[in-house]
Amino acid sequence: MIPYALAGGKLHMDGGESIEIRMLEMAGDWFSFRLPCEMDYKMQHVVGITLHFLRKDKQYESLNLQKYVIAKSDRQQFFTMYRMDIADPEYRALADDLGRRYLQYIENKLTLTDAALAAYYTTYPAEDDDLFEEQNERIEPSASGVSKSQFLDGQLERWIAECENRLTEGNRLRIKELLSGISIGIEAGNTRMSGYLGALLDIEDGRGVEDIAEYIYVGNSFCINLLPQKEELLQGLQRACESGKHVVLQVAPVPESRYEEAAAYLKWLAESLESTHFDCFEINVNDLATYEMCRELFGNKCRVDKGILLHKRKKDVRTEYLEQNPKVQYDRIGNTLYLPAYQMNTATYCTLRAAVCEHDRGHISRVDHCERYCDCYGFEYPEHLRMQGRYNSLFGIDLRVLWDADYLEQLIAAGIERVVFNL
Amino acid sequence: MKNTTDLTLKIVVGLGCVDDYPSYVEAGADEVFCGYIPHDWAERYDMRKPLNRREVNYYNVQLGAESELMILRDMKKFFKIPAIITINSLSFERIQYEPVRQVVEKCLNYGFDRFIVADIELIKYLRDEFGNRIRIHVSGEYGEMNRGQAALLDAIGTERIIFPRQTSLLEMQSVIAHSNRTASVGRDSHNSGISEWEAFVLNEKCHFTGAYCNSLHCDEMCHICKLPYRLTRLSGTTDATTGKNAFEEKRMKPSEHETCGGIIGETGCGLCALWRLREAGVGYLKLVSRGNGSEDTLRDIRALVRAREILQESGSESEYIQRMKADFFANGCSGNCYYYDCVTP
Numbered sequence: 027m028i029p030y031a032l033a034g035g036k037l038h039m040d041g042g043e044s045i046e047i048r049m050l051e052m053a054g055d056w057f058s059f060r061l062p063c064e065m066d067y068k069m070q071h072v073v074g075i076t077l078h079f080l081r082k083d084k085q086y087e088s089l090n091l092q093k094y095v096i097a098k099s100d101r102q103q104f105f106t107m108y109r110m111d112i113a114d115p116e117y118r119a120l121a122d123d124l125g126r127r128y129l130q131y132i133e134n135k136l137t138l139t140d141a142a143l144a145a146y147y148t149t150y151p152a153e154d155d156d157l158f159e160e161q162n163e164r165i166e167p168s169a170s171g172v173s174k175s176q177f178l179d180g181q182l183e184r185w186i187a188e189c190e191n192r193l194t195e196g197n198r199l200r201i202k203e204l205l206s207g208i209s210i211g212i213e214a215g216n217t218r219m220s221g222y223l224g225a226l227l228d229i230e231d232g233r234g235v236e237d238i239a240e241y242i243y244v245g246n247s248f249c250i251n252l253l254p255q256k257e258e259l260l261q262g263l264q265r266a267c268e269s270g271k272h273v274v275l276q277v278a279p280v281p282e283s284r285y286e287e288a289a290a291y292l293k294w295l296a297e298s299l300e301s302t303h304f305d306c307f308e309i310n311v312n313d314l315a316t317y318e319m320c321r322e323l324f325g326n327k328c329r330v331d332k333g334i335l336l337h338k339r340k341k342d343v344r345t346e347y348l349e350q351n352p353k354v355q356y357d358r359i360g361n362t363l364y365l366p367a368y369q370m371n372t373a374t375y376c377t378l379r380a381a382v383c384e385h386d387r388g389h390i391s392r393v394d395h396c397e398r399y400c401d402c403y404g405f406e407y408p409e410h411l412r413m414q415g416r417y418n419s420l421f422g423i424d425l426r427v428l429w430d431a432d433y434l435e436q437l438i439a440a441g442i443e444r445v446v447f448n449l
Numbered sequence: 450m451k452n453t454t455d456l457t458l459k460i461v462v463g464l465g466c467v468d469d470y471p472s473y474v475e476a477g478a479d480e481v482f483c484g485y486i487p488h489d490w491a492e493r494y495d496m497r498k499p500l501n502r503r504e505v506n507y508y509n510v511q512l513g514a515e516s517e518l519m520i521l522r523d524m525k526k527f528f529k530i531p532a533i534i535t536i537n538s539l540s541f542e543r544i545q546y547e548p549v550r551q552v553v554e555k556c557l558n559y560g561f562d563r564f565i566v567a568d569i570e571l572i573k574y575l576r577d578e579f580g581n582r583i584r585i586h587v588s589g590e591y592g593e594m595n596r597g598q599a600a601l602l603d604a605i606g607t608e609r610i611i612f613p614r615q616t617s618l619l620e621m622q623s624v625i626a627h628s629n630r631t632a633s634v635g636r637d638s639h640n641s642g643i644s645e646w647e648a649f650v651l652n653e654k655c656h657f658t659g660a661y662c663n664s665l666h667c668d669e670m671c672h673i674c675k676l677p678y679r680l681t682r683l684s685g686t687t688d689a690t691t692g693k694n695a696f697e698e699k700r701m702k703p704s705e706h707e708t709c710g711g712i713i714g715e716t717g718c719g720l721c722a723l724w725r726l727r728e729a730g731v732g733y734l735k736l737v738s739r740g741n742g743s744e745d746t747l748r749d750i751r752a753l754v755r756a757r758e759i760l761q762e763s764g765s766e767s768e769y770i771q772r773m774k775a776d777f778f779a780n781g782c783s784g785n786c787y788y789y790d791c792v793t794p
Contacts, residue, residue: 045515065519405679420657
C-alpha cells in the first residue's frame with residue numbers, strides 16, 4: 027500500500043461534490059483505490075479525477091486525468107475496490123517516478139546507516155560522523171595528560187576561536203553597534219564567551235560581559251534540579267539590585283514529585299523579596315501550572331514570562347542539510363533572544379545521569395536528589411553538527427551570530443529588545 | 450473515587466491503516482488511535498507544520514484520505530470499538546486553527562468525536578468552537594504532568610489525560626488522587642472533567658521527552674536522539690569528583706534498545722507495572738504501534754490481553770509479575786523499562 031502522503035487523489039462528482047481517495051497500488055497505466063460500499067452508486071456520477079503526486083522537492087504535482095476507465099474490482103465487507111485504467115503518458119511518468127523513489131526509499135532504509143540515508147537525500151556529510159567514530163577509539167578524557175581540546179568546553183573554545191578568525195573589523199563594529207541598541211543578558215555561570223564578547227564589545231578595564239550585562243539569568247529552564255539555593259538566590263538578587271542589574275529566575279517544568287517543594291520555594295520567594303527587589307526581578311516558567319502559580323504570586327509585582335519550553339518551534343542543527351534556505355535557529359521569549367545556544371531536546375529523566383551511573387543513556391529514571399553530574403560531564407557530538415548535550419538537554423550552537431553582522435541584524439530586526447548570551 | 454482493583458484496564462492501540470482495524474479489534478484492542486491528514490493540509494503545510502506527531506511521508510502511519518475515514522467509520526459501527534483522531538502536534542500557529550477546525554468538523558460528521566491534542570491553546574479553541582460535541586484526550590506530548598497541569602486541563606474540559614512517557618508510577622498516583630480530591634473546582638456546568646487516565650506500556654520508549662522534542666522527525670534523517678554521541682568530561686574534573694567510573698564503557702552508542710526484535714517490549718516495556726498502574730487509577734494502556742508491522746502489533750495486543758488476564762487472576766503484585774514473566778519472558782525481558790520505579794520481585 028502506498029503511503030497517502032505520497033500519492034492520493036479526488037473524485038469529482040456531478041453537482042460539485044468531491045471525495046478524497048487513497049491510491050492503494052499503482053503502475054504506469056493503472057491504480058487501485060477503494061470507497062465505502064455506500065458510495066457504490068455514486069461512481070456513475072464521477073465526472074473528473076485529480077491525482078496528487080509528491081515530487082522529490084516535496085511539492086505536490088496535480089494531474090487532472092482526461093482518459094480513464096473505472097472498473098469495479100471487488101466488493102468486500104466494508105468497502106469496494108476499484109481499478110482505474112489510464113492511458114496517459116503524463117500519469118505514467120509521474121507514477122513511474124514515484125514508484126521508483128518509493129522503492130528506492132524502502133531499499134535505502136533497509137540497507138543504509140542513518141548517516142548514509144541522510145547523505146543520500148540531503149547534503150548531510152555522513153563521512154564526518156565516521157571521523158567522530160574514529161576519535162572515539164582514542165579519546166578517554168582524564169584530568170591529566172590530555173589537552174583541553176578533548177574536553178567538552180574545549181570544543182566550545184575551539185569553535186569560539188573559529189569565530190575570532192572569521193570576525194572582520196567591519197563586522198565587529200557593526201555587531202557592537204547592533205548590540206549597543208538593545209539590552210544584554212547573560213546566563214550566570216555560562217561565561218565561556220566572556221573574553222570573546224569583551225573584545226567584540228570593546229569592554230575595557232579587564233571587565234567581562236557579565237559586568238556590563240543588565241540582566242543576569244539564574245536557574246535553568248530545563249532541569250528543576252538546577253533551581254538556585256534560596257540563600258544564593260537572595261544574595262545574588264541583593265547584589266544585582268545594588269549594582270542596577272536585574273535577575274531573571276528560570277524555572278524548569280515541575281514534575282509532580284517536586285510540585286509541593288517547588289510551590290513552597292516560589293511562595294517563600296514571593297514572601298522573601300523586599301519591595302525594592304521586585305523592580306529588578308523577573309521570572310520565566312516552563313510549565314503552565316507553575317506559570318499560573320507564579321502569576322498569582324508575583325504577577326502584579328514583577329514580570330512573569332512563559333519560558334523557552336513553552337515557546338515551541340522546530341529547531342534542529344541538521345536543518346541546514348535538509349533545506350536550501352533554512353530558517354535561522356534560536357530560542358526566543360517575547361522580545362528576548364537567546365544566543366548562541368538553542369534547545370532542541372530535553373529529557374525529564376536525566377540522560378546524563380543514566381550515562382554516568384548506568385553506562386546506558388536509555389536507563390533513565392526519576393531522580394529527585396540530583397548529584398549534579400552536569401557540572402562534570404556532557405555529551406559530545408560529531409564536530410560538524412555544532413551541538414552538545416548539557417544538563418538534561420541537547421543544544422544547537424550557532425556561533426555565526428558572533429561574527430556575521432548581517433546574520434545578527436536579521437535576527438534582531440524582528441523586534442528584539444534583549445539578547446541573552448547563554449554559553 | 451473508583452475502587453481501582455475493579456478497574457478493567459483498556460488497551461489502546463495505534464492504527465496505521467484501516468486494514469488493520471478488524472484484526473486489532475479481534476485480537477483485543479479496546480480502542481484505537483490514528484491520524485487523518487487531508488491532502489489540502491499536506492499540500493499547504495507539509496511535514497514542517499504537521500497535524501500530528503507522525504511527521505513522515507514514506508510510511509503508512511496515517512489513515513489517508515476521507516474515503517478511508519468513511520471506511521473506518523463503518524468498521525467502527527460494526528465492531529463498536531472507538532477510534533480516536535490524533536491532532537497532537539506540539540503547537541499550532543493561529544493561522545492553522547481554521548484548517549484544524551475543518552478537519553475536526555469533518556471527523557465529527559463521520560462520527561469521530563474524540564481527539565488527542567497536545568496544544569492547550571488549540572484545546573481551548575476547539576472547545577469554544579465545538580463545545581461538548583468533542584471529547585478531548587490530552588496527548589502524552591503535552592508536557593510535564595503535575596497536579597496543577599491536571600487542574601488546568603480539567604477546567605477546560607478534558608476527558609482523558611495521557612501521561613507523558615517520563616512520569617513515574619508514584620507521580621501518576623499522586624496526580625490522579627489529587628485530581629479526584631479536587632474534581633469540579635473551576636469547571637463550568639457543561640464540563641464533566643477528567644475521568645480517564647492513560648499510560649504508555651509498550652514500545653517506543655524514548656530517552657527524551659516528547660513535549661520538549663523540537664527536533665526533526667522526517668524521512669531523510671534519524672531522530673536526533675539516535676545521532677552518535679559520547680560522554681565527555683568538562684575540563685577541571687575527574688572521576689574522583691563524581692565518585693563514578695563514568696567511562697567504564699568507552700563506546701556509547703545511541704539507543705541501545707532501539708532495534709525491534711523478537712522480545713515483547715524490546716523498545717519499551719511497562720508490563721511489570723500493570724498492577725501499580727491499576728492501583729494508581731490508570732484505566733487505559735497505550736500500545737505505541739503506528740509504523741510498526743501489523744504482525745508485531747497483533748503480537749503486542751495479544752500479549753497485553755494475556756497480561757491483563759494474569760493481572761485479574763493474581764492476588765498480589767508479586768504473583769502477577771512472576772506469572773507474567775514466566776509467560777512472556779522465560780529467557781529474560783528487554784530490561785528497557787518504562788517504569789524503573791516498579792520494583793520487581
